[in-house]
Amino acid sequence: MMVTVAKSLDLPIKLVFPRPAPLDADPKDVHHAMLGLGDIVIPGLMIALALRFDHYMYYRRLQVHKPVEVVSKEDQGQPVGNKEENISLVRPQYHAPSTMSQKFWLSSWSSLLLPGRRQQVQRANGIITFPKPYFYASIKGYLSGLAATLVSMHAMRHAQPALLYLVPGVLLAIWLTGLFRGELKEMWEYTEEPSGEENREVKDESKPESQSVKSMFRGSDLEANEARALMGILRWLRLTVKREDVSKAKSHGSHTGTADQLTPKDGAKEEAEERIEESMQDKGNETNEAREKKRSPYPLSISIVWPSERRARTELGLMSKKQE
Amino acid sequence: MEPLESAAASMWPILEEIKPLTLTYSHLILSAIFPIYAGSQASLHCPSSAAKKDSCANGEPTSEGEMGSDEESIDEGEDEGTVKMEGMSPLDALLFPIMAALTLTGLYIIIEWFESASILNALLGWYFSVFALFSVSQFLSDCFNFILGFVFPRRYLAGGFVYQNKYDIKSEGRLKVLPSPLPGALSRIPLPVYVRKALWNIQLFVRSKVVLKFSAGPSESAKVYIGMINLVAFVSAAVIVVSSNVVLKPWWLTNLMGFSFSYGSMQLVSPKTFATGTLLLSVLFFYDIYMVFKT
Numbered sequence: 330m331m332v333t334v335a336k337s338l339d340l341p342i343k344l345v346f347p348r349p350a351p352l353d354a355d356p357k358d359v360h361h362a363m364l365g366l367g368d369i370v371i372p373g374l375m376i377a378l379a380l381r382f383d384h385y386m387y388y389r390r391l392q393v394h395k396p397v398e399v400v401s402k403e404d405q406g407q408p409v410g411n412k413e414e415n416i417s418l419v420r421p422q423y424h425a426p427s428t429m430s431q432k433f434w435l436s437s438w439s440s441l442l443l444p445g446r447r448q449q450v451q452r453a454n455g456i457i458t459f460p461k462p463y464f465y466a467s468i469k470g471y472l473s474g475l476a477a478t479l480v481s482m483h484a485m486r487h488a489q490p491a492l493l494y495l496v497p498g499v500l501l502a503i504w505l506t507g508l509f510r511g512e513l514k515e516m517w518e519y520t521e522e523p524s525g526e527e528n529r530e531v532k533d534e535s536k537p538e539s540q541s542v543k544s545m546f547r548g549s550d551l552e553a554n555e556a557r558a559l560m561g562i563l564r565w566l567r568l569t570v571k572r573e574d575v576s577k578a579k580s581h582g583s584h585t586g587t588a589d590q591l592t593p594k595d596g597a598k599e600e601a602e603e604r605i606e607e608s609m610q611d612k613g614n615e616t617n618e619a620r621e622k623k624r625s626p627y628p629l630s631i632s633i634v635w636p637s638e639r640r641a642r643t644e645l646g647l648m649s650k651k652q653e
Numbered sequence: 654m655e656p657l658e659s660a661a662a663s664m665w666p667i668l669e670e671i672k673p674l675t676l677t678y679s680h681l682i683l684s685a686i687f688p689i690y691a692g693s694q695a696s697l698h699c700p701s702s703a704a705k706k707d708s709c710a711n712g713e714p715t716s717e718g719e720m721g722s723d724e725e726s727i728d729e730g731e732d733e734g735t736v737k738m739e740g741m742s743p744l745d746a747l748l749f750p751i752m753a754a755l756t757l758t759g760l761y762i763i764i765e766w767f768e769s770a771s772i773l774n775a776l777l778g779w780y781f782s783v784f785a786l787f788s789v790s791q792f793l794s795d796c797f798n799f800i801l802g803f804v805f806p807r808r809y810l811a812g813g814f815v816y817q818n819k820y821d822i823k824s825e826g827r828l829k830v831l832p833s834p835l836p837g838a839l840s841r842i843p844l845p846v847y848v849r850k851a852l853w854n855i856q857l858f859v860r861s862k863v864v865l866k867f868s869a870g871p872s873e874s875a876k877v878y879i880g881m882i883n884l885v886a887f888v889s890a891a892v893i894v895v896s897s898n899v900v901l902k903p904w905w906l907t908n909l910m911g912f913s914f915s916y917g918s919m920q921l922v923s924p925k926t927f928a929t930g931t932l933l934l935s936v937l938f939f940y941d942i943y944m945v946f947k948t
Contacts, residue, residue: 334760340781341910344684348677361904362677369685370915371678375930377693377919386698386836392702420704426697430802431675434809454810464693468686475685479678483667490941496934504926521701521740533886569912 332488342366368491372471372499379463379503382519384426386512387459391421424457432456463506470502471495688912692919694797696738740925748932750940757944778898785888785910792913794886801882805856899938 345361397417427435435454443450451458474495482489507516713869741749764770844852862880897906924930 334757334764338760338774338777339766340774340777340784341907341914344681344908344911346677346681346684346908347904350871355948362674362681364681364685366911366915367937369688369911370918371934373689373692373915373919374922374924376689376933377696378927378930380693380925381697381700381923384697384751385702388700390704420702423699423703425699428799428800428802430806431709431808433803434806437810455808468690472682472686475682479671480667481682483670488945490945492934492938493940496938500931500934504931519927521738521923 336363344369364491368495371492372495374475375499375503376464376467376471378521379467380461382516383461383463383517384459386515388421388423389515393419393421395419426458427456432458462510463503466502466506467499469502470498472498474498495564684908684912688915688919690794692916695916696920696923698738715859721886738923739921740923741929741933743926743929743932746924746929747936750936753937754940756946781910782894782898785891785897785913788913789910790883790887790890790916792886792909793889794883795916797882797886801859805859841871 343366344364346364348362394416395418397415432451435451435456437450437454439446439450441447448458474497475491477494477498478489478491481494504513504516507513679768763773767773785838859881862878865877865879866874867877893906893909897910924933
């Protein structure tokens with residue numbers, strides 16, 4: 330059924346490759362080998378995830394844990410025996426990885442001729458790169474699976490489901506790499522959810538409210554658009570929350586930027602809306618007006634900025650920015 | 654040694670069969686790896702474990718990877734706008750094969766009922782064409798940017814010095830300003846003034862971008878950068894899509910559209926965790942076996 334549909338629908342849902350006609354067929358017919366797009370995209374999603382995980386692990390290894398001593402008020406700067414020790418996480422500065430063309434133009438001959446010092450020379454020249462063990466492993470797994478598909482197609486003289494061989498290839502490659510590198514825990518915990526809380530190793534014991542907020546907002550079943558709209562509401566909420574919710578607001582506000590990342594579930598969404606309604610009744614006059622302005626539906630405005638030659642020239646360093 | 658020998662013996666005729674098809678299969682393998690490699694590099698964004706300006710902890714995509722446009726931020730500190738990735742939840746992963754099976758069955762029934770696939774081809778052709786237009790233009794613009802990076806790089810190493818935009822904050826002592834529009838060793842070629850000017854103008858023209866700013870409120874705004882490259886890519890994509898519908902559909906055009914679909918979708922969708930991805934792949938594993946062999 331699948332083959333019938335794939336062959337009769339003349340749409341780009343597959344890749345076709347011309348092949349030499351088999352010996353017993355009419356030489357005028359054009360024969361093709363076929364590979365479905367699903368066999369590329371679906372393992373590809375996993376491989377892309379492996380690459381992003383490599384990227385994440387690279388920066389995670391560069392993270393620094395700095396112990397920050399918290400001194401309680403009563404002591405007035407004199408630390409006592411059992412003080413609260415918060416460990417703050419210092420995140421490394423992100424640099425977008427160099428593209429192939431940048432690597433080409435920025436690499437020197439010495440990086441080619443001295444393979445041992447390649448990484449050092451590359452970094453010295455400004456090339457930004459990171460080790461990709463999971464990515465290369467998963468690509469090799471994919472290639473083995475693909476080779477196995479082709480061989481078995483000949484062995485059994487029948488169209489093969491490519492995913493039958495690709496899936497074990499990719500999955501085994503990724504998980505075995507994790508096993509041998511001893512990073513299974515990080516793999517299991519890795520998520521690309523927008524909430525930064527889940528990726529933090531730090532346990533903020535000084536802020537128990539943040540834990541409950543975190544657990545409430547874990548996971549996202551909402552579409553990205555809804556989440557974005559809710560982010561806007563939450564951001565706005567930082568100003569307008571009732572007294573009881575001050576602790577929660579603080580945990581929102583204190584993690585500047587993380588409030589934007591919380592993507593609540595449906596139940597939490599209703600709660601957030603209730604809070605908005607409650608807080609609306611508590612508002613003073615001034616802020617009411619300010620809020621009215623904010624809430625008034627902005628027409629979607631589109632502005633076009635034409636490129637100025639000045640800006641393009643500045644990009645290329647042909648002109649000083651101060652010469653405006 | 655017997656089982657090994659018999660295994661080798663049974664493999665030999667298969668390998669003999671494959672020999673004439675080596676070129677086809679190499680083509681197949683390369684064509685499968687290419688969109689995966691390019692798409693995964695393009696899906697790279699600032700990870701939650703790193704910090705960039707307002708903190709990447711929220712996973713905002715801030716730049717493109719392999720085939721992306723210039724990742725160095727423009728002087729004003731603006732980033733190229735990229736789309737946030739939609740995630741698959743475990744529920745989505747479980748439902749995926751069911752939806753796929755229903756779709757496939759539906760298509761099969763329609764094909765059998767109408768006894769030809771022409772109506773279906775026409776309808777779906779329209780849908781795919783619109784989709785293909787945007788996918789192919791994104792793919793082509795990334796391709797052209799890739800080529801542009803080779804032809805007119807913004808930074809290059811020549812004679813032990815890195816030449817670049819002198820307003821890059823990360824610049825160190827050994828960085829100098831671009832002396833000539835040609836990169837690398839070619840920069841030493843003495844050019845007459847008008848040639849140099851012409852080359853600079855070409856570079857400026859190709860790199861200049863129109864900024865479309867959509868704003869729906871004080872804090873919500875999105876910026877879209879459209880440059881010559883995007884325009885050329887869009888026009889080429891339109892030509893490709895129209896010609897593939899109206900004129901002819903050679904295999905390489907189908908492949909090009911297939912590449913752009915997979916390239917685009919790999920940047921849009923992500924199984925957010927390894928667990929979800931594993932679940933998705935396992936479920937589709939069984940689905941594929943069932944679909945191909947039992948039907």
